[in-house]
Amino acid sequence: MTTTELRRKSIEYRKAILTSIHSGGAGHTAGSLSCVDIINVLYNHTMNISPANFDQVDRDHYIQSKGHSVEALYAVLADKGFFSMETLLADLNRNGTHFVGHPTRKVPGIEHNTGALGHGLSVAVGLALAAKLDDKVYRVFTLLGDGELAEGSVWEASMTAAHYQLDNLVVIIDRNTLQITGRTEDVNALEPLSDKFRAFGYAVREVDGNDVSALAATLDAVPFAAGQPNLLLARTVKGKGVSFMEDEKSWHHKVPNADQLTAALDELNAAQAVLEGVSP
């Protein structure tokens, strides 16, 4: 997929995220917007995964440890054909459906039930270790939030990933610097984050996590170093793509009303027009 096509996908996914959250009346709006470019590149450029091979073990795997940003994953999975966009719009947050506010394996395309933070990395380590034990070539990608890094189990799993030299494991941090209470550095300081991950044995790369071209190129370089787990520190903007949501902690799980949805879609349509080279 070309960079322009990836950018087009990101705009479509942002529209789907906002529309589905508005329609369902709940969701983690800003965090979904910050990480959607990463999930886009994983599913449309990097990973060997599709509805056709999903029931096999020997394919790439994705575990979204920051489960609350599931609306971004739903948008991508719908586009990839795991279920329809109509199903997503009709079911998200509706009583009696499986489209709850965190990933579950009851939804096609979901690998693991997440939502309690600090769990996904250990599971990803287990999957990556199973590949090493069986000489399989699949890779395991997992996405963590930055607020999530306060969970001690993240660091337990990191030590094990380095100990078993899991260079088939790719840990991506959605470093948007905000959590529900405020700045991560005010809540429970994380920096110097790259140094911490290096000290835990990762091969670390930093990237603009909202730049699909840079993401694709960096993920092409996996493994960053033989025998070391990969860590991609993706610097992102929470609420990315909608000016009045960007870097605003109040949009953590605020639902756009009809006017806000219209304004947001207008901005995204304008961005799409620029991308396609036509005046809005």
Place this chain on the structure above:
Amino acid sequence: MNTMGQPNQQVFADTLLEIAQRNRDVLVVTSDSRGSAKLLAFGEELPQQIVEVGIAEQNLVGISAGLAAGGKIVFAVSPACFLTIRALEQIKNDVAYSDRPVRVIGISAGVSYGMLGSTHHSLHDYAALRCIHNIDIIAPADNFETRAAVQALIDHPRPVYLRLGKKPMPHLHTADAQFEIGKAITVREGHDLTFIAIGEPTSRALAAADLLASEGLSCRVISMHTLRPFDQQALLSAARETQAIITVEEHSVHGGLGECCAAILMQYGIYTPLKIVGIPDTYTYNGDQFAIFDHYGISADGLAAVARTLVEVSI
């Protein structure tokens, strides 16, 4: 028979080694716990089939779920006291809710660690796991049940918790006994009163039945080795066919076998006299496992005394 056998966790380790030698997908995951789990021989013979994660129980369970997703037959082995409460959220979400059939093995369970104190006791695990959907719960009473349970776990399709102790256990069963997950074993028939026991105190219930037999009281003894799925029929039959029930467990009297039985009987409208014998809700007495059992009446004498009061009541 009642001759002394091996520690159940030794039988677990020996049985698992036999199975793992034939099935290379069997994997043991430990948290610096291979020594206490009697898995040193396993680690030496099958180094490719043991994964060490260090003292990190949450990580142990999460990694086990991932290994299971990768097609492995995983036994996650750690002291029950840490495994079932520090890693409870991983058991709930990564194993049970995510439906990854990890075999969660709690070693040195109950008050096995005795004088190490309450940090090392697991008197909460039945209660904690009973209210989490999609994890079976098994606590073998003797070497026979342990061996049969480990063999049955290889093909078990669901998450399961196996609770094992560290002291040598007397034999309860003869070799022709039948073990099936979810099906209680009647160790002795009787018509006056029934002991329903789970795990390592079961032999003490049998000893109480021996004592009461000499007084002319006929006691049924049921080994309820599986707490979930629960053998409701065995309980209901005991309630209908004998005058009283005494439940016996190495667990808090809250939330375990006894309350499970009481709830079922009440909801069936069956008001058979019932006593729950376990570890009471108090600062636990300091002693070795059997001393703690004796202290709280989980003994032939203690259980016989409870039986006498119950049968008086019901006559």
